[in-house]
Amino acid sequence: MFKTLIKVAAVFSVLLFSSISKAADPIRIPVLNWSSQIVMANVMAQVFEEMGYTAELVPAESASRYEAVRIGDLHVAHETWESTMALPFYEAMDKGGLIDAGSHNLITFEEMGVPNWVIEEGLCPGLPNWEALKDPACAANFATADSDGKGRWLEGPYEWHTEVMPNRLKGLGIDDLWTVKFAGSADALWAELKAAKAEGRGTVIFNWSPNFTDAAGFTFIDFPPYFEGCRLENGGTLETTGCGSPKGWLKKAAHIKFPLTHPSAYKFYTKMSFTAPQIGLMADLVDSQGMDHAAAATEFISQHRDLIDLWKN
Amino acid sequence: MLNNFKKSKPQQFSFLILIFLFLYFVVPEDENSLLWRLPPLLKDIPAFINYLLDNLMFNWLTIPVYDPDWGMYEDQAIVRLITRSISDFLLFLIIFIREFFLGGMQTISSLTGDSLKGLKLAYLPAIPWTAVIMGLFILGYKLQGLSLALIASLGFFYVSVFGQWEPTMETLSLVLVTAPICFFLGLFFGILGYLSKKVETTLQPILNVAQTMPHFSYLVPIIVFFGVGDHAGAVATIIFATPPMIRLTILGLRKISPEIVESGLMSGCNRFQLLFRVLIPTARRDILIGVNQVIMQCLAMTTIAAFIGAKGLGFNLKVALNGLKIGKAAEIGICVVIIAVVLDKLSLAWANKQKDYFANLSFFQRNKAFVYFLFLTLILGIIAYFSAFYFEEGINFLYLIPFGKGLTIAPLLDAGVDWIWETFFYYLNIFNKFLITYVLFVMRDAYLGMPVISTFFLIMGAGYIIGGIRSCIIVGGLILFIALSEYWDRALITAYMATFAVGISAINGIVVGSLCARNEISTKIILSICDFFQTFPSFIYLIPVILLFGITDTSVMIAAIAYASVPATRYTVEGLRSVPSSLHDAGSMSGVSNLQRWISIEFPLALPHIMLGLNQTVIFALMMIVLGALIGTEDLGQIIMGSLSRPGGAGIGFTLGIFVSFICLAVDNLIRTWTDERKKLLGIN
Numbered sequence: 001m002f003k004t005l006i007k008v009a010a011v012f013s014v015l016l017f018s019s020i021s022k023a024a025d026p027i028r029i030p031v032l033n034w035s036s037q038i039v040m041a042n043v044m045a046q047v048f049e050e051m052g053y054t055a056e057l058v059p060a061e062s063a064s065r066y067e068a069v070r071i072g073d074l075h076v077a078h079e080t081w082e083s084t085m086a087l088p089f090y091e092a093m094d095k096g097g098l099i100d101a102g103s104h105n106l107i108t109f110e111e112m113g114v115p116n117w118v119i120e121e122g123l124c125p126g127l128p129n130w131e132a133l134k135d136p137a138c139a140a141n142f143a144t145a146d147s148d149g150k151g152r153w154l155e156g157p158y159e160w161h162t163e164v165m166p167n168r169l170k171g172l173g174i175d176d177l178w179t180v181k182f183a184g185s186a187d188a189l190w191a192e193l194k195a196a197k198a199e200g201r202g203t204v205i206f207n208w209s210p211n212f213t214d215a216a217g218f219t220f221i222d223f224p225p226y227f228e229g230c231r232l233e234n235g236g237t238l239e240t241t242g243c244g245s246p247k248g249w250l251k252k253a254a255h256i257k258f259p260l261t262h263p264s265a266y267k268f269y270t271k272m273s274f275t276a277p278q279i280g281l282m283a284d285l286v287d288s289q290g291m292d293h294a295a296a297a298t299e300f301i302s303q304h305r306d307l308i309d310l311w312k313n
Numbered sequence: 314m315l316n317n318f319k320k321s322k323p324q325q326f327s328f329l330i331l332i333f334l335f336l337y338f339v340v341p342e343d344e345n346s347l348l349w350r351l352p353p354l355l356k357d358i359p360a361f362i363n364y365l366l367d368n369l370m371f372n373w374l375t376i377p378v379y380d381p382d383w384g385m386y387e388d389q390a391i392v393r394l395i396t397r398s399i400s401d402f403l404l405f406l407i408i409f410i411r412e413f414f415l416g417g418m419q420t421i422s423s424l425t426g427d428s429l430k431g432l433k434l435a436y437l438p439a440i441p442w443t444a445v446i447m448g449l450f451i452l453g454y455k456l457q458g459l460s461l462a463l464i465a466s467l468g469f470f471y472v473s474v475f476g477q478w479e480p481t482m483e484t485l486s487l488v489l490v491t492a493p494i495c496f497f498l499g500l501f502f503g504i505l506g507y508l509s510k511k512v513e514t515t516l517q518p519i520l521n522v523a524q525t526m527p528h529f530s531y532l533v534p535i536i537v538f539f540g541v542g543d544h545a546g547a548v549a550t551i552i553f554a555t556p557p558m559i560r561l562t563i564l565g566l567r568k569i570s571p572e573i574v575e576s577g578l579m580s581g582c583n584r585f586q587l588l589f590r591v592l593i594p595t596a597r598r599d600i601l602i603g604v605n606q607v608i609m610q611c612l613a614m615t616t617i618a619a620f621i622g623a624k625g626l627g628f629n630l631k632v633a634l635n636g637l638k639i640g641k642a643a644e645i646g647i648c649v650v651i652i653a654v655v656l657d658k659l660s661l662a663w664a665n666k667q668k669d670y671f672a673n674l675s676f677f678q679r680n681k682a683f684v685y686f687l688f689l690t691l692i693l694g695i696i697a698y699f700s701a702f703y704f705e706e707g708i709n710f711l712y713l714i715p716f717g718k719g720l721t722i723a724p725l726l727d728a729g730v731d732w733i734w735e736t737f738f739y740y741l742n743i744f745n746k747f748l749i750t751y752v753l754f755v756m757r758d759a760y761l762g763m764p765v766i767s768t769f770f771l772i773m774g775a776g777y778i779i780g781g782i783r784s785c786i787i788v789g790g791l792i793l794f795i796a797l798s799e800y801w802d803r804a805l806i807t808a809y810m811a812t813f814a815v816g817i818s819a820i821n822g823i824v825v826g827s828l829c830a831r832n833e834i835s836t837k838i839i840l841s842i843c844d845f846f847q848t849f850p851s852f853i854y855l856i857p858v859i860l861l862f863g864i865t866d867t868s869v870m871i872a873a874i875a876y877a878s879v880p881a882t883r884y885t886v887e888g889l890r891s892v893p894s895s896l897h898d899a900g901s902m903s904g905v906s907n908l909q910r911w912i913s914i915e916f917p918l919a920l921p922h923i924m925l926g927l928n929q930t931v932i933f934a935l936m937m938i939v940l941g942a943l944i945g946t947e948d949l950g951q952i953i954m955g956s957l958s959r960p961g962g963a964g965i966g967f968t969l970g971i972f973v974s975f976i977c978l979a980v981d982n983l984i985r986t987w988t989d990e991r992k993k994l995l996g997i998n
Binding site: 028030031033034035038057058059060061062063064065067068071073074088144145146154157158159181182183184185186187188190191192194195198199257260261287292 | 382383532533536537540541542619620621622623624628631632634635636637715716734735738742745746749750754855856859860861863864865866867941942943944945946947951954955957958959962
């Protein structure tokens with residue numbers, strides 16, 4: 001009796017409310033908090049609207065959005081970085097509901113590195129070769145108040161790669177000279193870049209490319225080459241865990257019903273494949289030229305009209 | 314001697330601390346010893362919560378639902394259908410209000426289906442911003458008078474001229490939906506709590522947890538239940554903003570003297586009439602404070618709501634901070650404060666307005682203000698329509714000033730931050746190094762080196778001395794829950810940061826509060842400064858603090874102190890101001906100096922209220938320390954923040970959120986028991 005009551009109530013509430021807002025069914029695109037991602041979301045939204053769909057931009061959080069894509073609250077996740085987002089991406093795929101809609105036409109790179117002015121001022125002679133880090137005089141230039149006299153590596157948030165960087169220091173045998181600090185957010189990384197420059201103090205931070213820092217000049221450190229299984233957590237040993245980071249993909253994820261509900265939008269989405277300079281331009285239009293995101297997207301589309309039309313057909 | 318000891322609390326406390334220190338130094342550091350650390354018996358809780366959520370949302374109580382996309386029936390869990398219907402309903406309301414301010418056709422077309430899709434006419438144009446401001450002016454004037462009219466219209470004028478109209482209206486539409494929902498929910502549960510003791514005792518712990526749990530720990534469960542988008546932001550806001558409304562409703566109704574109830578009954582009220590005609594109007598003042606709190610809390614949540622999909626100022630703030638645009642972020646923060654002030658004053662004026670009982674007025678006389686508003690909107694709309702031909706580039710400044718096209722003081726603010734940096738960095742850096750090496754790290758190591766047995770002895774002992782065996786068991790139980798998890802060490806780090814931040818904030822608050830409470834004007838000024846910092850999004854401090862102090866614990870501490878000093882100051886001022894002036898006079902007549910009067914009359918009398926402020930200070934400090942994970946910490950907050958982007962994060966985040974909440978509740982229990990007793994002693998009710 002009780003069960004049927006619940007069911008009746010549920011059906012009624014569903015009838016009452018969901019029919020109201022589902023009719024329009026816009027394509028929901030997540031926007032995160034960095035420029036290129038937001039501009040790309042706007043580009044997609046404008047193209048979808050040209051094609052006769054309605055699109056809606058939904059502010060979201062970088063990793064939790066895969067669960068949202070999986071259950072259909074969002075339709076796409078258009079910038080999926082291998083090293084930081086592969087985990088939630090594949091977890092959502094395991095549970096069922098998220099599909100891989102192909103990759104962008106570029107290789108992403110993520111690594112510890114230094115801003116160019118650190119090299120120019122000779123704070124650590126021999127960079128970008130990692131062997132330069134063995135010099136105690138070099139490490140001393142990267143010390144901060146809480147690093148106990150050691151040089152400091154500023155890694156991204158812990159959940160991005162967990163123990164990889166502390167292990168790498170051990171593997172390279174330089175953990176007596178260097179220590180790892182985990183920043184809490186990407187914002188904190190950029191704040192550290194700015195603060196270190198103003199202070200004239202050396203800084204080694206985790207960074208990636210393509211990124212807006214490419215324009216200001218940023219050099220990644222050359223570590224021993226990566227190979228499958230070199231890291232401790234993938235079955236490597238202490239000797240091999242000093243290896244650098246792998247080159248990665250930049251994927252596009254979609255909800256499993258997206259091809260069914262918005263077929264030509266999905267076709268465009270799978271064909272859409274940006275290159276590193278194009279993504280750089282998206283960030284540049286906002287960060288350097290001061291456009292707002294929607295205007296930057298319009299500008300980008302008008303500059304790449306041929307390409308967009310090619311993907312639309 | 315023993316009798317003396319039984320009576321003297323200071324003696325008992327010093328004895329407690331002696332034993333604590335003894336245990337601290339005697340118990341060896343040994344991972345296997347139960348005296349050093351307890352085993353993680355409760356470590357499966359997060360996995361259990363995830364299991365529960367998963368099944369609730371996908372497996373249990375399913376009914377077949379027809380899916381037109383697949384063209385077949387699909388089993389869907391009832392719970393999910395219900396929560397999603399709530400989401401859809403909230404979203405519909407938010408978009409509906411948003412379309413008034415910003416234009417659109419989503420809600421119209423969703424009501425008519427696809428039939429209107431092709432028609433251009435079905436687009437609802439926005440009310441021009443000029444008309445909204447005129448409307449606010451008229452509303453303010455009608456509710457209170459010229460001053461309110463000016464505050465309301467000038468506030469929104471600022472917002473528009475600075476190019477923040479669109480995000481502000483997005484935020485406003487969210488608040489205009491959530492605030493009334495919080496109000497009605499709060500009133501409803503408050504009345505239930507008033508009517509039934511049972512309901513109140515069940516509500517109390519839930520409210521405590523909802524108010525003290527860090528926001529980030531319930532964001533992931535909300536995503537699971539309600540999805541991402543404005544509706545999810547609305548749900549998070551409702552969870553946070555409703556409890557004070559419930560509390561104040563219960564409080565207000567309880568305070569009503571029985572004579573009033575009796576007179577109501579004598580006049581022949583039935584139960585409903587008694588409630589709605591007698592009790593609620595009498596409790597109006599407290600309920601009004603509740604409304605004011607709801608509005609403040611709703612706006613305090615704007616940035617947090619942006620993490621799960623709310624559009625508006627909070628989202629723009631996050632984007633600005635990611636680009637280190639502090640000036641721009643501050644401008645957005647000011648907009649949040651402006652909406653808070655305007656909504657707060659308008660709602661207060663509306664609630665204070667006496668009902669007028671003139672009969673036989675014509676329709677025009679009754680609705681004069683509304684008619685004027687419609688008329689002006691029409692005129693301003695026509696002006697906006699034609700001015701579109703005057704402005705170039707498709708931007709119509711009299712209709713809507715687009716984001717980023719307004720005035721800006723951001724370069725000025727940025728230059729200010731740079732100037733502070735250049736002028737003080739050298740000294741700050743020395744201070745930073747000193748603080749970290751000689752204070753913070755020493756303190757952290759001391760906390761981490763604390764054997765679990767001595768921690769419990771200290772906490773439960775304090776509970777026993779203050780509140781007897783009852784407090785002792787409650788406090789011990791709350792902390793035991795944390796000690797039996799894997800995260801005890803992290804909780805110790807959180808505790809160290811909280812202790813430091815609360816200590817400094819309390820000193821700040823008491824000193825500043827005492828100085829400002831000396832006279833009328835400075836009291837007013839300091840209270841409005843408190844209001845400002847309470848609604849100004851605390852995220853904004855994070856970036857300048859990193860620039861000044863680097864990614865270190867100092868930065869987290871500074872941010873926490875800046876935020877937690879607010880309640881400490883506010884309660885000190887309120888406490889001191891509430892000391893009756895006859896007592897001041899009595900003191901002065903006995904020939905005390907100002908300082909003596911403060912030490913022996915005002916401060917002891919205000920102390921119970923100040924301690925309640927301390928309670929709030931603890932909550933505020935912990936909230937900010939958890940938020941400090943965005944800078945980079947190694948405590949509970951780091952995992953709570955990380956749970957947002959971690960598979961299965963719902964369980965972990967929620968569990969750790971409960972931990973933080975339990976720390977608050979333990980402190981709350983001690984302080985509340987102490988103040989209650991103290992108030993009895995002093996004869997304050």
